[in-house]
Amino acid sequence: MAPAATEPTHGDGIVIADTTVLTLRKVLVSESSPLASRFRALFSLKHLASQSPPTAQTIPAIEAIAAAFASPSALLKHELAYCLGQTRNFAAVPSLTQVLKDNSEDPMCRHEAAEALGALGHEGSLALLRQYRDDASEQVVVRETCEIAVSRIEWEHSTARAHERLKNSDFASIDPAPPMSMLDRKSAATEVAALEKTLLDDTLPLFVRYRAMFALRDLASPPDLPSAVPAVLSLAKGLMDKSALFRHEIAFVFGQLSHPASIPALITALSDQKEESMVRHEAAEALGSLGDEDGVEDVLKRFLNDPEQVVRESVIVALDMAEFEKAGEKEYATVPVIAAVAA
Structure with missing residues (x-):
């Protein structure tokens, strides 16, 4: 290294x-x-x-x-x-x-x-x-x-x-797959349903399913969109997928969205001791992005002594993120906070 x-x-x-x-x-x-x-x-x-x-x-x-x-x-x-x-x-x-x-x-x-x-x-x-x-x-x-x-x-x-005609995204991240091309459909509800079908179809290539995942993410932002909660609930169904990688990416997307509707699914994933650690770690960090929501910090603190090191460490980071969220900062860390970082 x-x-x-x-x-x-x-x-x-x-x-x-x-x-x-x-x-x-x-x-x-x-x-x-x-x-x-x-x-x-x-x-x-x-x-x-x-x-x-x-x-x-x-x-x-x-x-x-x-x-x-x-x-x-x-x-x-x-x-x-x-x-x-x-x-x-x-x-x-x-x-x-x-x-x-x-x-x-x-x-x-x-x-x-x-x-x-x-x-x-x-x-x-x-x-x-x-x-x-x-x-x-x-x-x-x-x-x-x-x-x-x-x-x-x-x-x-x-x-x-x-x-391809891609929907403008609120997210600046370079994603593992681009959002699926915009669909010529009559309503957001119909679009969410179509994307959910693709998301959950494990006979399709993962890249295609990921594209549906990130398209659903974009339909859930900003959080007051009529399609936001339905899109989050569709994404949550992906946490039951057989692929740990897929489940982990769903949790990551929830961390990007920071939508309160994802909290129950994230808590379930984090609490499942049989779940893969890479999924539980992403669930913990996603909850950290929701740290200003009632009860989230208390949930995270329950896992500070988790048997899995990566989960314990993720909870430490998540609690720090939660403090950042409550302080109203836009970014978890940027250069202007170097004095605090170095302290």
Whole structure:
């Protein structure tokens, strides 16, 4: 994995002088720093790494994020991979490739590395992604993620993409699959029903079902849309799917939406001790985004001593997110809060 140097160098060996990136990097790679502080540092670095056009901080921020792959925390490494996939910068590809290739790495981290390569749209990664997609001995969650990533890259570079009529989204994230093309239907209710049918049809390719998932997400935002609650309830049915990867993505979408109608389904997923930890972790973090809703913090606190480390850590982060939500902040962490992050 990438070295966790406190005095990073860039390319030709010149020491990076940017104190903002360096301060955030020190917090992120420090195993003695509180996990919540490390997450805030991570999302601050993601902000710097994702600037368009790139700045002098872009590559150092990407390198700082990659340096933390040396951590033993699967939750943190999973989040590192996600953030690198959101940078739109191919400088993140080598680190993500290394994580995906590391068979000793937690499958949750390898899955996120594969998803990030798909989010970057890196055609040079297609051969590797297809290799893992087609390897019957590979972890299911890794195979399924590679299947979606291959489809996403192929879609992104296809001529058909230019002819699709996509609904404008309230979300700036690069999703594992684009929302399904707008349907020429008479009502939002009819559209929700059609998308739900696609979402729940496990005979369809995962990429197609994911497209329905993100289309339903967009029909649930803003939350006062007439289609919002029906779309959330349709998405909640996906938490019964046989694929842990699929269930985990539903919980992630609920975290994006922060819609109160998703709370019962998220609590059920988090409370299920037989559920996969990657699903429970996303459910916990999604509840953190709803931390200003009555009773949510109390629910999260019940799982601070959960047997699963990734769930315990997710609850710590979720409770920190809940405090952020109650403070009325728009972003969980951005560069202006560096003083608080470094404290």
